[in-house]
Amino acid sequence: MWWADLIAFLPTAKKEGTMNRLKNKDGSAILWTVLLTIIITILLGTLLTLSYGYHNSTIATVKKQQAYFTARSATDMVIAELGTYGSESKLMPRRNGATLKIDDFGFAEGMGTAKAEIKKASDDTVEVKVIAAYADSKYTMTATLKNQSLFFGGIAVRNLDVPATSTFTLTENTDLYIDNASGFSGRLNVGGNLICRGNITLLAGSSVSGTTFEQNTTYDNNLATTHPQKQIWSPSKYIISNYDISVKYPQVVQTTRMLVSSILTGNYDREACNNVYGMAFDPNLLDNLDMTKFALTNSSRYVKITNFDSITGRYFAEQGIADRAYTSVNDWWVFPYKGWKVSDGVYASDGWSQATYVNYAAVPGWYNYVTPGTVGGVSRFLRNDTYDVNQFKFSSSGWLDDKDDVTSVAYILVDKNCKLRVKYGLNQEYSGFLGSLTDAIDAMNKKKISYLYVYLDDGAIIELGNTAGSTAEDLRRLNFYMTIYGTENSTVILHNNVKVHGSINVGTLSVKPGANVTVNYITSNGGQVAKQKVDELWTISNYSE
Amino acid sequence: MFNKLKVKLSDKHGMTLVETVIGFALLAIASIMLLTGFMTAGALIKEANDYKISSARVATVIDVEDTTMQKSENTSIAVGGTSVQGQYYFYEDEDTHLKYKAFVPSAIQKNNETK
Numbered sequence: 001m002w003w004a005d006l007i008a009f010l011p012t013a014k015k016e017g018t019m020n021r022l023k024n025k026d027g028s029a030i031l032w033t034v035l036l037t038i039i040i041t042i043l044l045g046t047l048l049t050l051s052y053g054y055h056n057s058t059i060a061t062v063k064k065q066q067a068y069f070t071a072r073s074a075t076d077m078v079i080a081e082l083g084t085y086g087s088e089s090k091l092m093p094r095r096n097g098a099t100l101k102i103d104d105f106g107f108a109e110g111m112g113t114a115k116a117e118i119k120k121a122s123d124d125t126v127e128v129k130v131i132a133a134y135a136d137s138k139y140t141m142t143a144t145l146k147n148q149s150l151f152f153g154g155i156a157v158r159n160l161d162v163p164a165t166s167t168f169t170l171t172e173n174t175d176l177y178i179d180n181a182s183g184f185s186g187r188l189n190v191g192g193n194l195i196c197r198g199n200i201t202l203l204a205g206s207s208v209s210g211t212t213f214e215q216n217t218t219y220d221n222n223l224a225t226t227h228p229q230k231q232i233w234s235p236s237k238y239i240i241s242n243y244d245i246s247v248k249y250p251q252v253v254q255t256t257r258m259l260v261s262s263i264l265t266g267n268y269d270r271e272a273c274n275n276v277y278g279m280a281f282d283p284n285l286l287d288n289l290d291m292t293k294f295a296l297t298n299s300s301r302y303v304k305i306t307n308f309d310s311i312t313g314r315y316f317a318e319q320g321i322a323d324r325a326y327t328s329v330n331d332w333w334v335f336p337y338k339g340w341k342v343s344d345g346v347y348a349s350d351g352w353s354q355a356t357y358v359n360y361a362a363v364p365g366w367y368n369y370v371t372p373g374t375v376g377g378v379s380r381f382l383r384n385d386t387y388d389v390n391q392f393k394f395s396s397s398g399w400l401d402d403k404d405d406v407t408s409v410a411y412i413l414v415d416k417n418c419k420l421r422v423k424y425g426l427n428q429e430y431s432g433f434l435g436s437l438t439d440a441i442d443a444m445n446k447k448k449i450s451y452l453y454v455y456l457d458d459g460a461i462i463e464l465g466n467t468a469g470s471t472a473e474d475l476r477r478l479n480f481y482m483t484i485y486g487t488e489n490s491t492v493i494l495h496n497n498v499k500v501h502g503s504i505n506v507g508t509l510s511v512k513p514g515a516n517v518t519v520n521y522i523t524s525n526g527g528q529v530a531k532q533k534v535d536e537l538w539t540i541s542n543y544s545e
Numbered sequence: 546m547f548n549k550l551k552v553k554l555s556d557k558h559g560m561t562l563v564e565t566v567i568g569f570a571l572l573a574i575a576s577i578m579l580l581t582g583f584m585t586a587g588a589l590i591k592e593a594n595d596y597k598i599s600s601a602r603v604a605t606v607i608d609v610e611d612t613t614m615q616k617s618e619n620t621s622i623a624v625g626g627t628s629v630q631g632q633y634y635f636y637e638d639e640d641t642h643l644k645y646k647a648f649v650p651s652a653i654q655k656n657n658e659t660k
Contacts (some may be wrong), residue, residue, distance in 0.1 A: 030564045033568040037571065040575070043579075047582070047583070048586050051590050057593070058593035058596045061596070065600045066646070069646065070647070076648075077648065077650050080651070080652035105624050116563045398605065471556055
């Protein structure tokens with residue numbers, strides 16, 4: 001064996017003592033040197049090989065790092081585009097199973113290249129695969145985006161004016177949309193979600209969707225700050241600033257539009273509920289409503305405050321059923337059978353039409369105005385009616401039946417630049433014990449809440465709770481069961497302790513300084529409105545790096 | 546082969562001084578080579594380590610938008626028939642001078658991230 005020869009050859013293999021080795025004159029220095037050199041060279045070669053391997057590996061890692069950034073940049077671009085525009089994005093494949101390919105993202109020099117495949121796996125799932133190349137390194141990244149629908153059910157206003165000394169409360173799961181690019185600042189208690197077209201500053205003490213803010217908090221779009229644009233606690237709880245939820249899904253019926261559409265087509269068999277942004281901001285809303293058709297098809301009563309006459313000092317109004325128009329609000333109570341009553345009359349010392357409360361009058365025989373053969377929804381308002389019915393049927397021969405389990409709807413229409421004050425929402429006799437008893441009986445009979453719709457035209461203002469007292473009875477009377485729609489130049493002013501049970505979708509909702517007001521968002525039958533899909537958020541459900 | 550070497554080494558005729566000189570010379574040359582080799586290996590390992598540290602650092606810097614990172618002006622990149630707004634993020638490591646670059650769309654920049 002060659003190795004046995006080597007061992008035998010090595011000087012150390014000789015069985016000699018140390019002194020003998022020192023005295024040994026035989027030359028072996030070169031051999032030692034060569035041997036040592038060979039051994040160390042082998043070690044060095046190994047070390048150099050390992051070092052180069054380590055170095056090359058690190059260089060590859062460095063290149064891979066850039067490839068990773070390139071892949072991530074491309075993935076983020078796709079996510080940003082799909083997240084922003086959703087189904088409308090040009091990067092979104094149109095059909096399920098379809099794949100859209102991007103050959104190059106055109107990044108700046110020094111980033112390499114990236115290509116992507118975007119596959120629409122299902123209606124609400126998109127799979128993104130990006131392959132980036134930098135130098136000789138490649139990096140593959142995948143992401144899965146899920147469509148998370150954004151639902152809204154609540155009130156929408158163009159401007160919300162809540163002074164720092166005031167608090168505006170939306171109960172339950174009610175959402176708030178502020179359609180103002182200039183943003184909002186104030187104290188809110190919003191049970192549902194908050195969306196604003198501009199920045200949002202919530203003053204200390206605010207709460208949104210169950211989260212209380214102990215300090216002033218701003219949500220803005222300013223990259224120089226650390227404030228987030230979105231605060232999403234869960235798919236159903238969020239604050240989103242700088243976001244527009246204007247109608248993006250034509251197939252989703254916006255309620256205001258539905259209401260107007262049904263009125264214009266004479267097909268009023270759907271419940272007019274209150275929701276979201278639609279034609280509420282249409283400056284020609286009242287014109288579009290077409291009073292004549294409105295009354296005829298709806299067979300309902302309305303009052304329209306048309307204009308102020310400085311000579312007579314009175315507001316002129318139309319009211320009642322199509323063929324009747326009255327020139328003075330005072331007529332309403334002179335002829336109570338026409339359907340509406342403004343209890344304390346009207347005065348115009350400061351240019352306001354003013355009422356203690358707006359009420360549907362006791363009108364025996366009012367049903368005579370319903371066209372035979374039609375079904376008409378006619379409401380009493382706030383139960384101050386000798387009749388206890390909401391809807392009735394007539395045949396050509398006359399009355400058929402009536403029932404009281406349908407929604408009561410009545411209307412106030414405030415024309416351009418007219419102003420209406422209503423001090424109380426409830427009549428006095430229904431604010432005390434009798435009112436509570438009536439409520440209890442109604443609840444036992446499963447009757448639904450009567451309801452008043454208010455439409456405000458451009459420049460119109462309605463003020464609720466003005467100069468009302470603060471006794472327990474007064475506070476109860478400050479419950480207003482109404483839904484208010486208005487153009488973007490309309491205004492609702494709420495005084496202290498006012499509670500509006502309904503919805504407010506107007507231009508400006510203004511809370512008086514120091515006032516604490518509440519909107520209890522309900523439908524005309526007293527229930528919460530089901531939230532409607534207004535947008536979709538494509539969010540990352542899986543991101544593999 | 547080893548038998549021949551053994552015979553040579555068993556030769557009692559002295560060439561010890563010459564051997565020693567040559568041995569030293571060889572050792573010197575080998576030492577220089579070895580030293581150079583070790584230094585090279587050390588430099589490679591150090592550079593690799595620096596790169597690794599730098600590589601780890603850049604990920605942190607870009608993720609947290611560290612102040613040492615440079616940003617380009619807002620720009621848009623056309624892709625797939627649309628354009629995406631955003632900024633290029635640049636980072637050059639002071640020690641290694643390694644350069645990294647990423648594009649971050651405005652919609653998902655740090656300050657806009659969903660929490």
